[in-house]
Amino acid sequence: xxxxxxxxxxxxxxxxxxxxxxxxxxxxxxxxxxxxxxxxxxxxxxxxxxxxxxxxxxxxxxxxxxxxxxxxxxxxxxxxxxxxxxxxxxxxxxxxxxxxxxxxxxxxxxxxxxxxxxxxxxxxxxxxxxxxxxxxxxxxxxxxxxxxxxxxxxxxxxxxxxxxxxxxxxxxxxxxxxxxxxxxxxxxxxxxxxxxxxxxxxxxxxxxxxxxxx
Amino acid sequence: xxxxxxxxxxxxxxxxxxxxxxxxxxxxxxxxxxxxxxxxxxxxxxxxxxxxxxxxxxxxxxxxxxxxxxxxxxxxxxxxxxxxxxxxxxxxxxxxxxxxxxxxxxxxxxxxxxxxxxxxxxxxxxxxxxxxxxxxxxxxxxxxxxxxxxxxxxxxxxxxxxxxxxxxxxxxxxxxxxxxxxxxxxxxxxxxxxxxxxxxxxxxxxxxxxxxxxxxxxxxxxxxxxxxxxxxxxxxxxxxxxxxxxxxxxxxxxxxxxxxxxxxxxxxxxxxxxxxxxxxxxxxxxxxxxxxxxxxxxxxxxxxxxxxxxxxxxxxxxxxxxxxxxxxxxxxxxxxxxxxxxxxxxxxxxxxxxxxxxxxxxxxxxxxxxxxxxxxxxxxxxxxxxxxxxxxxxxxxxxxxxxxxxxxxxxxxxxxxxxxxxxxxxxxxxxxxxxxxxxxxxxxxxxxxxxxxxxxxxx
Numbered sequence: 001x002x003x004x005x006x007x008x009x010x011x012x013x014x015x016x017x018x019x020x021x022x023x024x025x026x027x028x029x030x031x032x033x034x035x036x037x038x039x040x041x042x043x044x045x046x047x048x049x050x051x052x053x054x055x056x057x058x059x060x061x062x063x064x065x066x067x068x069x070x071x072x073x074x075x076x077x078x079x080x081x082x083x084x085x086x087x088x089x090x091x092x093x094x095x096x097x098x099x100x101x102x103x104x105x106x107x108x109x110x111x112x113x114x115x116x117x118x119x120x121x122x123x124x125x126x127x128x129x130x131x132x133x134x135x136x137x138x139x140x141x142x143x144x145x146x147x148x149x150x151x152x153x154x155x156x157x158x159x160x161x162x163x164x165x166x167x168x169x170x171x172x173x174x175x176x177x178x179x180x181x182x183x184x185x186x187x188x189x190x191x192x193x194x195x196x197x198x199x200x201x202x203x204x205x206x207x208x209x210x211x212x213x214x
Numbered sequence: 215x216x217x218x219x220x221x222x223x224x225x226x227x228x229x230x231x232x233x234x235x236x237x238x239x240x241x242x243x244x245x246x247x248x249x250x251x252x253x254x255x256x257x258x259x260x261x262x263x264x265x266x267x268x269x270x271x272x273x274x275x276x277x278x279x280x281x282x283x284x285x286x287x288x289x290x291x292x293x294x295x296x297x298x299x300x301x302x303x304x305x306x307x308x309x310x311x312x313x314x315x316x317x318x319x320x321x322x323x324x325x326x327x328x329x330x331x332x333x334x335x336x337x338x339x340x341x342x343x344x345x346x347x348x349x350x351x352x353x354x355x356x357x358x359x360x361x362x363x364x365x366x367x368x369x370x371x372x373x374x375x376x377x378x379x380x381x382x383x384x385x386x387x388x389x390x391x392x393x394x395x396x397x398x399x400x401x402x403x404x405x406x407x408x409x410x411x412x413x414x415x416x417x418x419x420x421x422x423x424x425x426x427x428x429x430x431x432x433x434x435x436x437x438x439x440x441x442x443x444x445x446x447x448x449x450x451x452x453x454x455x456x457x458x459x460x461x462x463x464x465x466x467x468x469x470x471x472x473x474x475x476x477x478x479x480x481x482x483x484x485x486x487x488x489x490x491x492x493x494x495x496x497x498x499x500x501x502x503x504x505x506x507x508x509x510x511x512x513x514x515x516x517x518x519x520x521x522x523x524x525x526x527x528x529x530x531x532x533x534x535x536x537x538x539x540x541x542x543x544x545x546x547x548x549x550x551x552x553x554x555x556x557x558x559x560x561x562x563x564x565x566x567x568x569x570x571x572x573x574x575x576x577x578x579x580x581x582x583x584x585x586x587x588x589x590x591x592x593x594x595x596x597x598x599x600x601x602x603x604x605x606x607x608x609x610x611x612x613x614x615x616x617x618x619x620x621x622x623x624x625x626x627x628x629x630x631x632x633x634x635x636x637x638x639x640x641x642x643x644x645x646x647x648x649x650x651x652x653x654x655x656x657x658x659x660x661x662x663x664x665x666x667x668x669x670x671x672x673x
Contacts, residue, residue, distance in 0.1 A: 001358045032660075046647050076647045 008052050008059035011191040012172055013083055014165070015113075017105050019089035020069035020097040023124040026155035028066045029092065029164050037155045043068045046080060053166060055173045062091060062108075062169065064088075081112035085189030086120065088166040091139075093123045094131040099139065106146060114188065116181045122164050123152040171214045218272045218308050218341035221247065223280060225254055226314060227264040230333035232296050234286040235259065239296060243335070246281045248274035256287045258614055263335070270344060276304050284319060295322060297332035303338060312340025412487060 016024040020042070029037045032049040048065040067080055081087075087109045091098040104119070109119055121143045122136065134153060143150035149167060153160040175181035178188065183192055229532035233239055237259035245252045250271045257263035271280065283298035297319025513606050610618065650657050 045643055046651065047658045049660050075641075076651070079648050079651050160439070162406045 008061040008167040009192070010058065010176075011061045011063055012085045012169060012175075013158045013189040014062055014086040014168065015080060015084040016066050016090060017109060018122075019095075019101050019105075021173075022069065022090045022092040022098050023155045024069065024090050025066055027088070027122065027153065027161060027164075028064055029126060030076075030155045030158055030161050031064070034158065036158070046076060051165075053169055054163070055166070055169050058171055058173065060173070063110060063146065064165075068191060068202065077108075078112060081109065082191045084116045084117055085172045086114050086146050087113060088120050088122055088164065088168065090122045090124050091203070092125050092133070093134050094125055094128050097134045099123075099134045102142065106148075116175055117189065118175070119146075119148050120164055120168045120171075121148045121150040123150075124155055126152040126159060127154040127156050142194075217343075218273060220272050220278065220341070221303060222268060222312065222338075222340040222342050223252075223282070224263045224312075224314070224338035224340075225282065226336040226337040226338060227262065227266070228284060228333055229262045230334055231261050231263070231319065232286075232330075233261055234288075234294050234296070237265075239286040239294075241284055241296065242287060242293075243282055243284045245269055245271065246283070247271035248278055260614070260616065264615065270339075270342065273303065278303055280339070282317075282335060284333075289543070296336075298322065299337070301334055301337070306339060306341075308341040310609050312338050314338040415597060486614045496622040517624060 015153070017114060018024055023040075024042050025043050028049050029035060029040070032051045037193055046065065046067045050061055050063050050065055052059055052061050054060070059206065065080060065084070071214070089102060089105050089109060091102055093099075106119070109117070120176060121139065123139050139152075139170075140150055150170065151160045151164045151167070153164055155161060172181065172190065176183065181188055183190055223245050225245065229244070230240060231239055238261040240256050240258045241260065241263040243254045243265065245257065246252075248271070248608040252269040252271070254265040254267045257265065279300050279302040281298060281300050286294040286296055286297040288294055297320055298321075299317040301317065314336055315338075316336050318334050321330055321332065370413045613621070647658075
C-alpha cells in the first residue's frame with residue numbers, strides 16, 4: 001500500500017502552542033482521530049499527528065506537531081517552531097490567565113517562525129459556556145489587532161475544530177498560489193508533491209525525507 | 215511604689231552542660247522560689263538543651279532568691295545534679311523590662327569542687343503583678359450553661375476592677391503594668407481555664423499589693439502534688455506545670471474540659487518555636503504523671519473551674535488606644551468583646567493580619583454580636599489550619615526539636631538533589647528529542663506505527 005502512488009501534493013507543517021491544559025493535545029486528537037480524549041495525560045516532550053485533507057481539489061497532508069505547554073523555554077522549542085507553515089495558538093475560554101499569556105506566545109511564534117506562517121487563534125472549550133471567562137468579542141478584537149484568524153472551538157464536541165485546521169490550510173494554500181510563500185525556502189514548512197522529488201533543495205526537512213521513503 | 219507580686223522566670227536554654235550519657239544529658243531544670251517549685255520538660259541527649267519555658271513564682275519577700283537547678287533525668291534512682299544558679303531578687307531592679315542573661319551553673323553549695331565548669335543557662339527574669347479575676351470572655355461563653363455562677367463571677371470581677379479604681383495610689387503602677395506585663399497579658403488572654411482546687415495561699419508574708427489584688431495567680435491556682443521525682447521528702451510542691459511559649463492552637467473559653475489538658479499551658483505568640491512544645495508536653499517524661507493529676511482535677515470539677523479563670527485585669531483597653539479600663543459604666547459585653555478582640559489582635563499582629571476595620575467599628579458602636587461572630591469565624595479558621603492528623607503526630611512526637619530539624623534538613627537536601635536530577639533528565643530528553651526531530655521525526659508520530667517503519671527499512 002505504501003508503494004502506491006503518493007496520494008497528496010503537499011505536506012504542511014503545523015504547530016500547536018498555548019498554556020498547559022488548554023487542550024492542545026485534545027484538539028489534535030479530535031482532528032486526527034475524530035474522538036475526544038476525556039482524560040488526556042499531560043504531554044511530555046514532542047509528538048505529531050497527521051491527516052490528509054483536501055483544499056481546492058489538492059490533497060494536502062497535515063503534519064501537526066504538539067508539545068507540552070510548559071516547555072516554552074526549552075532548547076527543543078526552537079526546533080519545534082522551525083519550518084511551521086501554520087501555528088494554532090490555543091487558549092481556554094474558561095481561564096482568563098491562558099488568554100492573558102497569548103501575547104507572549106504570539107511573540108514566540110513571530111520570532112521563531114517565518115513571516116509567512118499563518119497564525120490561527122483558537123478559543124478552546126466553547127462547550128463550557130457557563131464557565132466562560134473570556135468573551136468572544138475581546139478575543140476577536142485581539143485577533144484582528146494582530147492579524148490572526150480566530151475561531152472558538154470545542155475539542156470535546158468537535159465544534160469548529162475541522163474549520164480551524166482547514167481554514168489555516170486554505171490560507172497557506174492561498175499564500176502558495178499568491179506566490180507570497182516561497183516553497184523553495186528551507187523554512188517554509190511546506191513540502192511539494194513528493195512524486196516530483198526536490199531532495200536537493202530540502203534535504204534538511206524531516207518531512208521531506210519521510211515523504212520520500214514512503 | 216510599685217510592688218511586684220510575682221517573678222516571671224523564662225528558662226530559655228543551657229549550653230555546655232555536663233554529659234551524663236553518650237549523646238549528652240536528658241536535661242530538665244527546676245525553678246524554686248520559697249515554697250514554690252516548677253520544672254521544665256526533659257530535653258533528651260543534648261548538652262545544649264533549649265526549653266523556652268516560663269513560669270510565675272510568687273515572691274514571698276524581697277530578700278528571697280530564685281534557685282534554678284539543672285538535672286539529668288535518671289530512670290533509676292535520683293536524678294543527677296548537673297548544676298545550679300541562684301538569682302537574688304533584691305539585686306534586680308523591679309522596674310526593668312524583663313531581660314535575659316546567661317548565668318554560669320555552679321556546684322551545689324558546700325561541695326568541694328566549687329569552681330568546676332558546669333556550663334551556663336540563659337534565663338529571663340521579669341517582675342509582674344498578678345491578680346485574680348474571672349475571664350469575662352469565658353463567662354460570656356458559658357453564660358447559658360450556668361447563669362448564676364457566671365453572674366457571681368462577674369460581680370467578683372467587676373469588684374476587683376473597681377477596687378483598683380478606688381485606690382488612686384495604684385493607678386501609676388497599673389499603667390506601668392501595661393508595659394511590663396505586656397507579654398503576660400497576651401498569654402493570659404488567650405490562655406484557657408486553669409483548674410482551681412488548691413487553696414489560695416495568701417501567706418502573711420504577702421505584700422500589701424497582694425492582698426488588695428486578692429492574691430491568686432495562675433501559679434497559685436495549682437493543685438498539690440505529693441510525688442515529684444526530685445523531692446522524695448513529700449513536701450508540698452506547687453504546680454510543676456510551666457507556661458509554654460508557642461503559638462496557641464487551642465482557643466480561649468471554648469474548650470471542653472477533656473481538651474483542656476492541653477490547655478494548661480499559656481502561650482505567647484512571640485516565640486517562633488512553634489507547636490513543638492505542645493507535642494513535647496505530656497508525653498514520655500516525668501511530667502506525664504503530673505498532667506494526669508491535672509486531668510483528674512478537671513474531672514472532679516468540670517463545670518467549676520471554667521468559671522474561675524484567672525486573667526489579669528490590667529489589659530482591658532479599647533484597641534484604638536483610648537483607655538476605658540476604669541470606666542465605671544462598662545458592661546459585661548463590652549468587656550468580653552474588647553478583651554477578645556484585643557487578644558485576637560495581639561495574637562495576630564505577628565502573623566501580619568489584624569482586626570478588620572469593620573469589626574473595630576462594630577466594637578465602637580456596640581454591635582457585640584457581630585464582633586463575636588467575627589471571632590468565632592476566626593477561631594474556626596485557626597482550628598482548621600492547626601489540625602494535624604493524629605497518626606502524623608504519633609509519628610513525630612518522640613522526636614526532639616533537633617531530630618526534627620535534622621529530618622527537615624535531610625528532606626530538603628533530598629529535594630534539591632531530586633530537582634537537579636529532574637533537570638538533568640529534562641535536558642537529556644531535550645537533546646534526544648532534537649536528534650530525533652532532525653533525523654527520524656517519524657518516530658514521534660502518534661499513533662505510533664511500527665509497521666510503516668519496518669516496511670521503510672525493508673525498502
